[in-house]
Amino acid sequence: MVEKFSHIDESRNVHMVDVTFKQDSERIAVAHAKVKMKKETLQAILQDKIAKGNVLTTAKVAAIMAAKKTSDLIPMCHNINLTHVDVNFSFDEEQNFIEIKSTVKCVGKTGAEMEALTAAAIAALTIYDMCKAIDKTMEICEIYLLEKSGGKSGEYRREDNR
Amino acid sequence: MVEKFSHIDESRNVHMVDVTFKQDSERIAVAHAKVKMKKETLQAILQDKIAKGNVLTTAKVAAIMAAKKTSDLIPMCHNINLTHVDVNFSFDEEQNFIEIKSTVKCVGKTGAEMEALTAAAIAALTIYDMCKAIDKTMEICEIYLLEKSGGKSGEYRREDNR
Amino acid sequence: MVEKFSHIDESRNVHMVDVTFKQDSERIAVAHAKVKMKKETLQAILQDKIAKGNVLTTAKVAAIMAAKKTSDLIPMCHNINLTHVDVNFSFDEEQNFIEIKSTVKCVGKTGAEMEALTAAAIAALTIYDMCKAIDKTMEICEIYLLEKSGGKSGEYRREDNR
Amino acid sequence: MVEKFSHIDESRNVHMVDVTFKQDSERIAVAHAKVKMKKETLQAILQDKIAKGNVLTTAKVAAIMAAKKTSDLIPMCHNINLTHVDVNFSFDEEQNFIEIKSTVKCVGKTGAEMEALTAAAIAALTIYDMCKAIDKTMEICEIYLLEKSGGKSGEYRREDNR
Amino acid sequence: MVEKFSHIDESRNVHMVDVTFKQDSERIAVAHAKVKMKKETLQAILQDKIAKGNVLTTAKVAAIMAAKKTSDLIPMCHNINLTHVDVNFSFDEEQNFIEIKSTVKCVGKTGAEMEALTAAAIAALTIYDMCKAIDKTMEICEIYLLEKSGGKSGEYRREDNR
Amino acid sequence: MVEKFSHIDESRNVHMVDVTFKQDSERIAVAHAKVKMKKETLQAILQDKIAKGNVLTTAKVAAIMAAKKTSDLIPMCHNINLTHVDVNFSFDEEQNFIEIKSTVKCVGKTGAEMEALTAAAIAALTIYDMCKAIDKTMEICEIYLLEKSGGKSGEYRREDNR
Numbered sequence: 006m007v008e009k010f011s012h013i014d015e016s017r018n019v020h021m022v023d024v025t026f027k028q029d030s031e032r033i034a035v036a037h038a039k040v041k042m043k044k045e046t047l048q049a050i051l052q053d054k055i056a057k058g059n060v061l062t063t064a065k066v067a068a069i070m071a072a073k074k075t076s077d078l079i080p081m082c083h084n085i086n087l088t089h090v091d092v093n094f095s096f097d098e099e100q101n102f103i104e105i106k107s108t109v110k111c112v113g114k115t116g117a118e119m120e121a122l123t124a125a126a127i128a129a130l131t132i133y134d135m136c137k138a139i140d141k142t143m144e145i146c147e148i149y150l151l152e153k154s155g156g157k158s159g160e161y162r163r164e165d166n167r
Numbered sequence: 168m169v170e171k172f173s174h175i176d177e178s179r180n181v182h183m184v185d186v187t188f189k190q191d192s193e194r195i196a197v198a199h200a201k202v203k204m205k206k207e208t209l210q211a212i213l214q215d216k217i218a219k220g221n222v223l224t225t226a227k228v229a230a231i232m233a234a235k236k237t238s239d240l241i242p243m244c245h246n247i248n249l250t251h252v253d254v255n256f257s258f259d260e261e262q263n264f265i266e267i268k269s270t271v272k273c274v275g276k277t278g279a280e281m282e283a284l285t286a287a288a289i290a291a292l293t294i295y296d297m298c299k300a301i302d303k304t305m306e307i308c309e310i311y312l313l314e315k316s317g318g319k320s321g322e323y324r325r326e327d328n329r
Numbered sequence: 330m331v332e333k334f335s336h337i338d339e340s341r342n343v344h345m346v347d348v349t350f351k352q353d354s355e356r357i358a359v360a361h362a363k364v365k366m367k368k369e370t371l372q373a374i375l376q377d378k379i380a381k382g383n384v385l386t387t388a389k390v391a392a393i394m395a396a397k398k399t400s401d402l403i404p405m406c407h408n409i410n411l412t413h414v415d416v417n418f419s420f421d422e423e424q425n426f427i428e429i430k431s432t433v434k435c436v437g438k439t440g441a442e443m444e445a446l447t448a449a450a451i452a453a454l455t456i457y458d459m460c461k462a463i464d465k466t467m468e469i470c471e472i473y474l475l476e477k478s479g480g481k482s483g484e485y486r487r488e489d490n491r
Numbered sequence: 492m493v494e495k496f497s498h499i500d501e502s503r504n505v506h507m508v509d510v511t512f513k514q515d516s517e518r519i520a521v522a523h524a525k526v527k528m529k530k531e532t533l534q535a536i537l538q539d540k541i542a543k544g545n546v547l548t549t550a551k552v553a554a555i556m557a558a559k560k561t562s563d564l565i566p567m568c569h570n571i572n573l574t575h576v577d578v579n580f581s582f583d584e585e586q587n588f589i590e591i592k593s594t595v596k597c598v599g600k601t602g603a604e605m606e607a608l609t610a611a612a613i614a615a616l617t618i619y620d621m622c623k624a625i626d627k628t629m630e631i632c633e634i635y636l637l638e639k640s641g642g643k644s645g646e647y648r649r650e651d652n653r
Numbered sequence: 654m655v656e657k658f659s660h661i662d663e664s665r666n667v668h669m670v671d672v673t674f675k676q677d678s679e680r681i682a683v684a685h686a687k688v689k690m691k692k693e694t695l696q697a698i699l700q701d702k703i704a705k706g707n708v709l710t711t712a713k714v715a716a717i718m719a720a721k722k723t724s725d726l727i728p729m730c731h732n733i734n735l736t737h738v739d740v741n742f743s744f745d746e747e748q749n750f751i752e753i754k755s756t757v758k759c760v761g762k763t764g765a766e767m768e769a770l771t772a773a774a775i776a777a778l779t780i781y782d783m784c785k786a787i788d789k790t791m792e793i794c795e796i797y798l799l800e801k802s803g804g805k806s807g808e809y810r811r812e813d814n815r
Numbered sequence: 816m817v818e819k820f821s822h823i824d825e826s827r828n829v830h831m832v833d834v835t836f837k838q839d840s841e842r843i844a845v846a847h848a849k850v851k852m853k854k855e856t857l858q859a860i861l862q863d864k865i866a867k868g869n870v871l872t873t874a875k876v877a878a879i880m881a882a883k884k885t886s887d888l889i890p891m892c893h894n895i896n897l898t899h900v901d902v903n904f905s906f907d908e909e910q911n912f913i914e915i916k917s918t919v920k921c922v923g924k925t926g927a928e929m930e931a932l933t934a935a936a937i938a939a940l941t942i943y944d945m946c947k948a949i950d951k952t953m954e955i956c957e958i959y960l961l962e963k964s965g966g967k968s969g970e971y972r973r974e975d976n977r
Contacts, residue, residue: 059386065181079617
C-alpha cells in the first residue's frame with residue numbers, strides 16, 4: 006500500500022473507540038433536561054390546549070424513538086441494542102418550566118449515556134416544536150448526565166446540582 | 168429534583184418495556200398478509216407485465232429491509248439484531264389474491280413478532296404500489312401472527328384460521 | 330460502453346416512474362385500516378389500561394412519522410414533501426374493532442396514496458405492538474385507499490365498500 | 492364508516508399542521524446552544540488532544556446531517572428541503588464554554604426553526620460524546636432560537652439575551 | 654454573543670453550499686460503475702444460481718432506494734426530491750464484469766450527480782454482497798460521472814473514456 | 816394455507832441468510848478504495864483549500880456513520896453492532912490519488928466485510944462530493960476487501976494486488 010504521508014492528515018485521530026474486547030455488562034444512564042417557557046405556555050400544555058395536540062405523549066414517543074437512533078446522530082457513538090427507555094416529565098408552575106428525566110438501559114460493551122442525553126434533548130425539542138406557535142422564547146437548558154452505572158468506569162453520579 | 172405533580176401527566180405510562188434481565192433465546196415469528204386484487208392485476212403480476220417491473224422480488228426486498236428497521240417504525244419496539252428474514256408468496260388465481268408469509272428469526276431478549284408483521288405489511292404495500300396504476304381497488308387484509316416460539320411466553324400458534 | 334446482452338436481465342423493468350415533467354398540483358389521499366381484537370383488548374385500550382401506555386396517541390405519532398418515511402420503505406415510491414398528515418380512530422364496541430382513517434396532503438408531482446396507506450398500516454401495527462402482551466390474535470384488515478384527488482389521473486373514490 | 496365515539500380519543504388533537512395552501516418563501520432560522528465544561532476539557536479541544544479526534548469538525552458534520560433529518564426526529568415537523576446549513580463555534584476561555592450558532596435556510600411552506608435548533612443540539616451532544624471520557628460534568632444549555640425570517644409570521648429576533 | 658477567537662477553528666470551512674437563490678431547473682445525472690469478478694461468478698449470476706437469490710433485481714432495488722437517501726450518507730449533500738431513478742446492467746462475458754449505469758433526474762436547485770454515483774456504488778456493493786460467499790476477490794471500479802445536464806454549470810459529458 | 820404454485824415465483828431465492836445457529840466470534844474486515852483526481856484537486860485537498868471545507872475529516876465521519884447503516888443500504892445484509900470503525904487516508908502526489916483503508920470490527924454471527932466496503936465507498940463518494948465543483952473527472956476505483964478474519968470461513972487476505 007502506498008503510504009507517502011508528506012502531509013499531515015487532519016482527520017487522523019477521528020475514530021469510533023474499539024470496544025471489541027470489552028465485557029458485556031448491564032448499564033444504566035439517566036439524563037436530565039429542562040424547558041423554560043412563559044406561564045401561559047406551561048398552562049396551555051397542562052390543560053392540553055396546544056393546537057398541535059398532546060404535547061407530552063408526543064415528546065415522550067419522540068424521545069424513545071430518538072434514543073434508538075442515537076448512533077445515527079452522534080458520529081462516533083456505537084450502535085447498541087437498548088433494553089429499556091423511559092422518559093418522565095415534572096412541572097414547576099412557579100418558575101414555569103418542565104423538567105425531563107430520561108432513563109436508558111442496555112446490556113453491552115458501551116454505556117448508554119449518549120442515548121439518555123439524546124432522548125432528553127429530543128423530548129425538549131419536541132416540546133419546543135409543539136408550542137412554538139404560541140411561544141418562540143422557550144429555552145432548553147441543563148442537559149446533563151445525572152448518573153450512570155455499569156462498565157469499566159463504574160458508577161457516576163452528578164454532584165448536588167441544585 | 169423538582170417534583171410538583173399538581174397535574175396528571177397523560178404520557179406517564181408510555182415506555183419501552185424493560186427486558187434488561189431477560190435471557191437471550193432463539194426466537195422465530197411467522198406472520199401472514201393477503202392482497203386481494205382484480206383478476207387482470209394478478210395475471211399481470213404473474214406474467215411480469217407490470218410497467219414498474221418485477222413486483223414480487225421488489226416486494227420481497229422491501230419486506231426484508233423493513234424487517235430490519237421495524238424498531239424505527241414501531242415506537243415501543245426494541246431494536247434487535249435479526250439472524251434471518253424470509254418472505255414467500257403464493258397465489259390464488261380463482262379468488263385473485265396473493266398470500267404473503269414472512270419468517271423472522273433472532274437470538275435475543277425480545278421476540279420478532281413485530282418484525283415479521285412489519286415485513287408482511289410492507290411486502291403487501293409494495294405490491295399495492297407497483298400495481299396501483301392499473302388497480303386502485305386492491306385491499307390488504309388478514310395481517311396476523313401465524314406462530315412464534317422462543318422467549319418466556321413460549322409457543323404460540325394461531326388456531327385453525329382457514 | 331460495452332453492451333453485450335447475451336442474457337436477459339430480469340431486473341430490466343424495475344424503475345422509479347419518471348415524473349420530471351409532471352405538473353405540481355395539490356393532492357389529497359385518504360386511506361383506511363381496521364384492527365380486530367378481543368372485547369377485553371378494546372376495553373383495555375379505551376380505559377387506558379394497557380401496560381405499555383397510551384395506545385392511540387402512540388399509534389398516531391408512529392403513523393405520522395411513518396408517512397414521512399414512506400419512500401424509505403416502498404422502493405419505487407418518490408420522496409415527496411408532505412404538507413399535512415392526520416390520523417383518526419373510531420371504535421366499534423359491538424364488533425370490537427378500531428377503525429383508522431389517515432389523510433395525507435402534498436403539493437407535488439406524485440400523489441400521496443402510498444403515504445396514506447403506510448400511515449394507516451403503521452398505526453395498525455403500533456396498536457398491535459402495544460396490545461400484543463394481552464392479545465396475540467388481533468388481526469389487521471381492510472387496508473385500502475378511500476379516496477384521492479389531484480394529479481392527472483384525477484379523483485378516485487372507493488365505491489360503497491361496506 | 493362506523494363512527495361510534497362513545498369514548499374520548501385522547502389522541503384526537505395530534506396532527507401535522509396543514510400547510511398545503513401556504514406560499515413558498517425564503518426562510519432563515521438561526522439557533523444557539525452552549526456547552527459548559529471544565530477548563531482542561533476546553534483546552535484539550537482547542538489543542539486537538541481529545542483521543543476520539545477532531546471534535547469541532549465532527550460536531551459540525553453531525554449537526555449538518557442532523558438538520559437534514561429533523562423531520563425524522565421531531566414527530567410533527569414537516570419534511571422540507573434545506574438550501575443551506577452552517578454551524579459556527581466560538582470559545583470563552585475564561586468561563587470555559589463553547590458557543591454554537593447554527594443557520595439553516597430553505598425555500599418552502601414552513602420555517603426552518605426546528606432544523607436550526609436540532610443542528611445546534613446535535614452539535615452540542617456530539618461535543619459531549621467526543622469529550623465524555625475526560626469530563627462527564629459537561630452541561631448543554633441556552634438552546635434557543637436567535638432569529639427567524641420569512642413566512643407569514645415574519646421576523647422574529649430574540650431580545651437582548653445577554 | 655461572545656466571539657473570542659483566540660484559536661483557529663479547524664471546522665470553519667465545512668458547510669452545506671447555500672443554494673437558496675438558485676433557480677429550479679430540470680437536471681439529469683448519469684453515473685457509471687463496474688464490478689469485476691471471476692468467470693464462475695458472472696456465470697452464476699447470469700444463470701441465477703446465487704444462493705442469496707436474484708442478484709440484479711436486488712441490486713437495482715438497493716440502488717434506487719440508496720439514491721433517495723444520498724443526502725443521509727454524503728454529509729454536505731442537499732436533500733432533494735428525485736423525479737426518476739433507473740439503473741441498468743450490462744455484461745461482458747469475456748472480461749467477466751458487470752457494468753452499471755444509473756440515471757437520476759430531479760427538478761431543483763442542485764444537481765443529482767451524487768445521487769447517481771451513490772446509486773451506482775450501492776448497486777455494485779449489493780452485487781458484491783450477494784456473491785461474496787463464492788468470490789471474495791471481486792473488485793468495484795470505474796465509478797465516475799458519465800454526464801450531467803441542467804443547472805448553472807450546464808452540460809458535462811465525460812470524454813471518451815474507453 | 817393456499818399453495819397453488821401454478822407460476823414460478825421469480826423472487827423465491829432472495830432471502831437474508833439464516834445465521835441463527837452461528838457462533839458469536841470476533842471479526843475484523845479491512846477494505847480498500849482509491850480516488851483518482853487531477854493534480855490541482857489533490858493539492859487543494861492537501862492545502863485545505865476546498866470551498867466546502869475539511870475534506871478528509873468530513874469523509875471520515877461520513878464513512879464511520881455509513882458503516883453503521885450498512886444493513887439499511889445492502890438489502891440482504893444482517894444488522895449488527897460494530898465495536899470499532901476506523902478509516903485512514905494516504906496520498907500519492909505523483910499519480911494524484913487518495914488511498915482509503917477502512918477497518919471494521921464486530922463480535923457477532925456475521926462478518927463485517929460489507930461494513931468495511933461501504934465505509935470505504937462512502938469515504939470516496941464524500942471526497943468526490945466535496946471536490947466536484949473543481950473536478951468532475953474524479954474516478955473511484957479499486958474497491959475491494961483487503962482482509963478479514965473471524966467466523967467459520969476463517970482468514971482471507973487478498974493476494975499481492977499491486
